[in-house]
Amino acid sequence: MDEFPPETLALPSGPARVEWRRSARARRVSLRIDPTGGVVIVTLPLRASRKAGMALLMGHADWVANRLAALPDVVQFVDGAVVPIGGEPHRIRHAPAARAGTCLRDRELHVSGAAEFLSRRVRDFLRQEARRRLTALVMAKAGTIGILPSRLTLKDTKSRWGSCAPDRSLALSWRLVMAPPFVQDYVVAHEVAHLRHMNHGPQFWALVDELTPHAKAAIPWLKAEGARLLRIG
Structure with missing residues (x-):
């Protein structure tokens, strides 16, 4: 079970869907964008706090906004696509x-x-x-x-x-x-x-x-x- 559930956060640039991951292999807090669902993934080392993840997220809010905005449009498997x-x-x-x-x-x-x-x-x-x-x-x-x-x-x-x-x-x-x-x-x-x-x-x-x-x-x-x-x- 996830320690922190997925949530939608109000970043300075607008709302963003965020998922939190705890990793024994991670040595530092990191961010990445999952292009499949347009979700921000915050990875935390075992001893890192959610506060540390939030600090990194807010400190890179512009980067997150730019990456999300640059994602290609979603193409569904529908007639005519x-x-x-x-x-x-x-x-x-x-x-x-x-x-x-x-x-x-x-x-x-x-x-x-x-x-x-x-x-x-x-x-x-x-x-x-x-x-x-x-x-x-x-x-x-x-x-x-x-x-x-x-x-x-x-x-x-x-x-x-x-x-x-x-x-x-x-x-x-x-x-x-x-x-x-x-x-x-x-x-x-x-x-x-x-x-x-x-x-x-x-x-x-x-x-x-x-x-x-x-x-x-x-x-x-x-x-x-x-x-x-x-x-x-």
């Missing part, structure tokens, strides 16, 4: 009487069935498409280094696009299916490289460069556009 798939815009078309389920056709995502199920069906389709595309990339790149992952899991992470555990299990964000192929290629190469090097040392980055030519383009793309992917759906 435009969502990227592989970096290309696709318009959602609700076709209630269609029998094809959910399918891509001419830069459109056609979804059958009742309207109340449309959002879930779009999300399910994107997750399935992500698994198909990303699994192929993972297996191809892992095959080149001769180390296969023990497991591949798709998640809806908020702070990392991928991860590699010590047991060689990989996790990737399903939202990568909305990113351009060169971004998918880099993120997969990054995590596959961790199968050999569980660090970010020179050998790791050398292997990343062997696995993909897209690091220099993909890293700034994720920094500039990643929040937009988290605001979709």
